[in-house]
Amino acid sequence: xxxxxxxxxxxxxxxxxxxxxxxxxxxxxxxxxxxxxxxxxxxxxxxxxxxxxxxxxxxxxxxxxxxxxxxxxxxxxxxxxxx
Numbered sequence: 001x002x003x004x005x006x007x008x009x010x011x012x013x014x015x016x017x018x019x020x021x022x023x024x025x026x027x028x029x030x031x032x033x034x035x036x037x038x039x040x041x042x043x044x045x046x047x048x049x050x051x052x053x054x055x056x057x058x059x060x061x062x063x064x065x066x067x068x069x070x071x072x073x074x075x076x077x078x079x080x081x082x083x
Contacts, residue, residue: 030075
């Protein structure tokens with residue numbers, strides 16, 4: 001599957017904002033944990049991005065509200081895929 005670079009940049013920007021504002025704090029904790037496990041910054045953000053995309057997809061496809069609890073639970077399970 002070809003990567004949409006504009007979409008990736010936007011997702012990475014959301015992740016950077018979550019890390020910078022520490023909201024939710026689990027994003028920053030997960031980023032640090034993945035880096036400590038030896039993943040590069042890019043790969044760590046890709047993993048976190050998978051969790052974020054699950055939430056975006058649910059909101060757009062199924063008209064579900066953002067599920068913070070599911071997002072955080074998926075972050076805690078990384079590097080296991082959230083789907």
